[in-house]
Amino acid sequence: MSLLKVSNLGKSFGGVRAVDGITFDINPGELLALIGPNGAGKSTTFNMVNGQLRADTGSIKLDGHELVGQPPRKIWALGVGRTFQIAETFASFTVAENVQMALLSADSKLLSTWRRAADYKRDEALALLDKVGMVAQADRPCSDLAYGDVKRVELAIAVANRPKLLLMDEPTAGMAPKERNDLMALTKQLVIKENMAVLFTEHSMDVVFAYADRMIVLARGRLIAEGGPEDIRNHPKVQEVYFGTGKTFEKKAEAEEAS
Ligand SMILES: Nc1ncnc2c1ncn2[C@@H]1O[C@H](COP(=O)(O)OP(=O)(O)OP(=O)(O)O)[C@@H](O)[C@H]1O
Secondary structure, eight states, rough: SEEEEEEEEEEEEETTTEEEEEEEEEEEEEEEEOSTTTTTHHHHHHHHHHTSSOOSSEEETTEEEEEEEEEHHHHHTOOOOOEEOOOHHHHTTTTHHHHHHHHHTTTTTTGGGGHHHHHTEEEEEEEHHTTTTOOOGSOOOOOOOHHHHHHHHHHHHHTTTTOSEEEEEETTTTTOOOHHHHHHHHHHHHHHHHHOEEEEEOOHHHHHHOOSSSEEEEEEEEEEEEEHHHHHTHHHHHHHHTTTTTTOOOOOHHHHHHH
16 A cells, blocks of 8 residues: 555645646655656645645645644654754764754654753664664764765664655755765665655756656646656656756766766
């Protein structure tokens, strides 16, 4: 059975139909990419799933629970997680402490208990860091880490709440090709091991074609195509909407960029 079922989802801003009645689903263990040219409706869709925006029409069901109309905190508690950038304030804390704070929050403990957070579930935090290959750096401040390593810690923080569905908005933005591939390979491993699902938006087509199990393509708020990498690569409507945008759908592009 699908984990997430989105049906006839719609949202307008004034006269603009930002999302125009889209329907799709996601299965556990699946990495689904949401792509489309600028202004296609990707962020709007994302923000309806996490509750930051309320849908005008349609339904979003997670494991049978209706998410439309629920506040973001409730949606998070039901199992929709998202990656956040580590805020500057937390950069001076160690890698382990940042994950411990996420565990505190997942257990609905108040941040006022932070005095005790340094001891809170340290073993669990280290186990999470082990999953993302960062346990050896557990006691370094986040501010000392390389950018790619910060992204790994952000992934551990997102997984601390044991999400059923993880939303990742442009996870590899600003990263070099090698770091991008490492992060997405790690994400894919986690998806399989934890049996969660990931919905991600991404402008980098090499990442999408290398790592998404399936993709959905939006253009002007409508879902114009859905399928595996080969279906999408050869889809005439997809080629049409991307024509002239400089995006490449060639298989060799990703190999060249990674080398
Ligand atoms: N808060 C808003 N108020 C008015 N219009 C909005 C708002 N948010 C989005 N839009 C409009 O809705 C449409 C879809 O925008 P959205 O940001 O969802 O697209 P996107 O696919 O995420 O684009 P990009 O890749 O450029 O981030 C666009 O026409 C945009 O101008």
